[in-house]
Amino acid sequence: MRARRSKRYRKIMSSYQMSFSFREPYQVLLDSHFLKACHSFHMPLQKYVENTLHGKCNLFVTKCTLAKIMDAHQKQKERKAAGGGEGGKARGPGRPDFLPPPTEVPLRHCKHKNDEGEELGIVSEARCLLDLLAGQPRGNEHAKNKQHYVLATAEAEEREQHGRGFIDVRERARLIPGVPIVYVKRSVMILEELSGVSERAIKKVEREKFGEGLVGLASRKRKRGEGEDDEEEEGERDDEEQNGATAKIRGMRRAKGPNPLSVKKKKNKERVSQPAGGGGPVDAEAEPIRKRPTRRGGRRVAARRDATQQEQETAKEPSAVAEPKG
Ligand SMILES: [Zn+2]
Structure with a gap:
């Protein structure tokens, strides 16, 4: 891959990561056209997809895609058998060459329901993929790529494009916000820019x-x-x-009370209620200033010191006992 393109793809994926919460391993839904194109251009799926998306990928084929592929394969076999002059044998490989084994690309089970909640069974490939990509919306829910799927597709064959009820998956997928679209065109794997809806x-x-x-x-x-x-x-x-x-609330938390630092202490009242000089020495502020120096080294401090020393000693004791033993 050219360096410039690679850089652009990395940038695209990082915007999917940031804006639509995409994470590795990416869940990639491969459609039948993509499988055919990769096979015909000899592009190993896992390697190419991971190079394109710049990350680990889990590749999947939906049940409906598989059904479509196998159905077409069966019909082709029958046609060969009917028209072929080689004994009319309906023999052939059980699966078309372009379909990788489930060990390589596992099956994604999909249950499609209509608005009434009835199961629809297997639907057309395009409907299936779009249903999954849109997060299977019910009623008037908005399409949202909840599962963070990536769509990997390629141009359909002309015969199919002109067929009845053809849906261009790529075109429709662009209408769902946050769907990365990978497609193969002439042996090049391309990651589309973010769609207008995503932007x-x-x-x-x-x-x-x-x-x-x-x-x-x-x-x-x-x-x-x-x-x-x-x-x-x-x-x-x-x-x-x-x-x-x-707007007024922004950035402000209402104070639950006055600033405690700016409030005058209530001790004045206590002093008024207590006759001066009477009672125990409650606090320094209430006492006359001249008494302060004596307080500093007074009984209270000495008593506290004693207490902490005792605590330290008791804390030391267990280790002192343990040491001789060991
Ligand atoms: Zn399906």
Whole structure:
């Protein structure tokens, strides 16, 4: 890989890491076109994908992709058997050459459900991949690449492109924020730049973060709880509203009481209640100043010193006992 391209890809992946929480090993979904292209250009899958994404990768083929591949393979075998003059044998390898064994590219189980929650079983490859990439949204949920999948694809054959109900997976995947797309074109593996939707999602998060800086922590928690992703305008309006309400709170913690350092001590009162000179020596401030020097080396300090010495001695004792033994 050319150095400049490699550097660019590293940068792209780091923005997926920062903005969409992608982590190694990356989960890469390979489609049938990708497998075919890599096989025909003799590109080892694991090595090429890892070089492109600059990190460890787990490659997967979905159940629906496998079904499509095996179905096409079966039909091809039958066609050969029907049209072939070699005894009409339907014999051949159990799997097409371009499909790697499951030890190399394991199967990704996928359960597709419609909005009513009914299981759909095996669906078309494109639908399957887009369903997984969009985080299998229900109802009016927003598409979100929750599992952090990477899509690896290639151009479909022309016959398939013109076929009925053809869905361009790459084009549709660009509409889901945070989906890295790898594709093979003429023996080169390419990592697409972030799609417009992804860029917009990043900008929106950045704007929100900036807003939060002004608004404060409380609103950030509230917003996260709501988990609103795509309603930009509403979010902005929210920000403005909150600016008025919580701007004062920002960065300030209300003191629970007066500053203890600036408060006058209450001992004056005690002195008033106690007749001067009477009672025990409670504290130095209340006593006449001239008594202070005598206090310094007075009984209290001496008593405290005694106490600490005793403590030290008792602490030493066990070791003193243990030493002769050992
Ligand atoms: Zn599927």
